[in-house]
Amino acid sequence: MDKERLIEILSAKIKLIRTESGYTQDRMAEVLGISKKTLVQIEKGRLNGSWTLIVAVCALFRDSEVLQSVLGDVPLEVIETVAHDGVERPKDKTLGGKVWWKNIDVQNGFRIQQNLLSQHYRILDEENYRWYSSFSKEDTKEKFEELVKGK
Numbered sequence: 001m002d003k004e005r006l007i008e009i010l011s012a013k014i015k016l017i018r019t020e021s022g023y024t025q026d027r028m029a030e031v032l033g034i035s036k037k038t039l040v041q042i043e044k045g046r047l048n049g050s051w052t053l054i055v056a057v058c059a060l061f062r063d064s065e066v067l068q069s070v071l072g073d074v075p076l077e078v079i080e081t082v083a084h085d086g087v088e089r090p091k092d093k094t095l096g097g098k099v100w101w102k103n104i105d106v107q108n109g110f111r112i113q114q115n116l117l118s119q120h121y122r123i124l125d126e127e128n129y130r131w132y133s134s135f136s137k138e139d140t141k142e143k144f145e146e147l148v149k150g151k
Contacts, residue, residue, distance in 0.1 A: 001118060001135055003051055006082055009070060010057060011048040014039070016066045017057060032056055055079055072100035072115045081120050081133040096128040105141075108148045112140055123147060 018028040018039075025043070029036040032053060041047035049057070058075040061067055071078045073095070097103070101113040101122075109126045121140040123132040132143045 001078075001082060001120065003082055006078070007048050007051060007054050010054045010067075011042050012045065013066055013070060014049065014057065015043040017061050017064050018043075020064055020066050021061065031060060055083070068100075070117060072117045074100075077122070077130070077133060078115070078118045078120060081135065085134075094122075094124060094128045094130055096124065097122075105144065107144075110144060110147050112144050 014028075018025070021028070023031065025036050025039055029039040032039070033056070034053060038047065042049050042053075058067065058071075058079045062075050064075075067075045097113045100116050102116060104112040104114055104121070106112075110131070111124055112121055113124060114121050120133060120135045121137060122130050122134075123140065123144055124130055131147060132140060134140050134143075
């Protein structure tokens with residue numbers, strides 16, 4: 001997934017996110033820092049949101065069931081992975097991927113998981129800390145091998 005595809009997908013969901021939150025168009029536009037006219041254009045599918053708007057939606061509405069139904073349980077992880085074209089550093093204790101993730105490989109205290117919705121990959125350690133995220137299966141496997149050998 002790339003920025004353009006993520007923008008397209010989430011722009012189409014903004015109205016659902018707004019109604020789920022119980023916001024009027026005026027209130028949603030105010031929260032997102034855009035004009036009501038722009039919000040109406042996005043909701044009618046005439047315009048896609050900007051990357052900045054999509055990041056704001058994911059940050060401000062990260063607990064939205066609509067967002068989670070599209071991106072899984074961690075919308076901000078998907079945003080971060082897309083923005084940085086992968087994330088490589090120990091970070092963020094996760095819940096271990098019990099709902100939105102499937103294990104791809106497990107070795108020496110590390111596991112590769114794939115998100116069932118966004119399809120991105122991540123590497124977790126045995127304490128459920130995220131070490132790496134990417135949409136590239138090959139890059140993830142390469143980093144996984146480095147981590148497994150280094151432990």
